[in-house]
Amino acid sequence: MKIIIIFISLSLNIVSAEDFNKSFQDGNNLMEEKDFIEASKLYESILEVHPSNSDLYYNLGNAYYRSNNIGLAIWAYSQAISLNPRDDDIQYNLLLAKSKRVDNIKISETFVIFTKYIILRNYFSFNEWFFLSSISILILIITIILGNIFYNIKELLNYMVGLLLIINLLVHGITFDKYVKLKFEKKAVFIAQSVDVSSEPNLVDGKIIFKIHEGTICEILNQRENWSKIALKDGKIGWVKNKYYRSLK
Template sequence: MIYIIWLFLSLGSFAQNNVLFEQGNTLYNAGKYAEAIDKYETILETNVQSSDLYFNLANAHYKLDNIAPSIFYYEKALLLNPNDSDIAHNLAFAKNMTVDAIDDIPDAGFSKLVKSITNITSFNTWAKFSIAFAIGFVVLFLSYYFAHATLKKRLAFIVSLTCLFLMCVTLVLAFNKQSLDKRNNPAIVFAQESQVKSEPNNRSEEVFRLHEGTKAQVLDTVSNWKKIKLADGKTGWIPSDDIKMLNNF
C-alpha cells in the first residue's frame, strides 16, 4: 500500500516537473529569461537532475550575461552528458565572457595516452570488461586443460593468455579511472572578484585574484577555505563561499 502511494506521488511530481519545464521553455522562447530561470530552479528544488534541465538553465543565464551561473550549469550538463556537442559549444561561448586568461598545461607523452584511454569509459565499465576477460580466461584455460587435440590446446592456451593480459590491462584502467575521478573536484568561482591567499586565513599573502566564471580544481578544505589549483598549475586558498562545487548533485 505504501509503495502504491509512493508511486502515485512520484508520478504526480514527474508530471508537475514536466509542466514546469515546458513553462520554462515557453518563457525562454518569449525572451523572459529570469522567469524561465525561476521555473527551472523550482524543478531543481525537487532534486531532479538532467542535462537538458541544466542546459536550458545555463542558456537562460547566458542570455542575462550571468557569467558564473551560465558556466556552472553548462559544466553540470556536460558532466551528465559529456558527448553533447551543443553543450560544449555553448560552454565555449560562455567562457569567452570570463576575465581570467588561464593557460592550460596539457599532459604530454605516455601520461597523455594513458589518461585518454582511461577516460574513454567509466570505472564501472572498465570493471565489467575486467570481469568478462577473467571469466573468459578461466573458461579457455579449462578448455586447454581438458582438450586432447594439439591444435585446440594451443589455440585455447594462446587465447586464454590474451584474456589474462586484457584482464590485467582493464583492471589497471579501472583503478586509474577511479583515482582520476576521486581527484577530480572541479568548482566555479561565483564571487565577482576573489582574493586567493597563500594560506587559509585572511592575514596571509595574496597570491593572485580570480573572477567569476573561472574553473578550478579543489585539492583540500580547511575550515571555511578551499585549496584550489588552476589549469596553469597555480595553487592557493580561496574562501569556500566564493566558489560552487560542480560534483554536488
C-alpha cells in the first residue's frame, strides 16, 4: 500500500514538473511574440505553484521591464538575485532596471569592513550558506575522528581542527545572520509610479511628508490595516497604503 502511495505521489510530481516546464516555455513564447503583459500573467501563475525558481523570476522581470513596469521588474529581479546571487544576467538587468528609477536615495557611508561583509554575505544565497555550514561541520567531525585514528599525524590534524572551528563559526554566523534577515527584515519595492508618504496612517490627519517613485526599495517596519510604516535607506520614515508596494520574500 505504502509503495503505491509513493508511486502515485512521485508520478504526480513528474506531471507537475512537466506542466511547469511547459507553462514556462509558453511564457517564453509569449515573450518572443512581444506579448509581455500576457507573458507576465503566465509567469505569475507559475510562481503561485513554484515560488523558488530564479529563472522564472528573471523572465518575469524581463516581461515587466518590457511592459514599462519598472517597479515590478525590480521586484522580480530582486527575488531572482536572492535565489541566485551570482547570475550575471540577473545582476545586469537588476542594475539596469534600478538605473531607471527616479528616486536617488543617498546612503550614508559605512565602514569598509562592513561593506565587505555585506558583499560576502550576498555572494551566496541562504540555501548555499546553509549547505556550506553543513559541509564545514562534516569536515570538522571527520578531521576529529581521523585525529583519533592516525596518531602519527595527530598534531597536524589538531591544527586543522582549530582552523575548521574558526571557519565553522564564521559560516554558521553568516548563515544565522542571513536567516534573521530573511525571517524578520521585511523589504518591499514600490510599484506605483508616484506615492505620497503620509505622516500618519490616514489621509485626513496626516500630512504628505515626502514623495517616492516606482522602483524604490523600502523596509516595512509596521502594518496597520491597509497602511504600512516604511523606512527608506536614508532614514526617512512615513506611512503608505499597502497597495502601492510589493513585498520581497
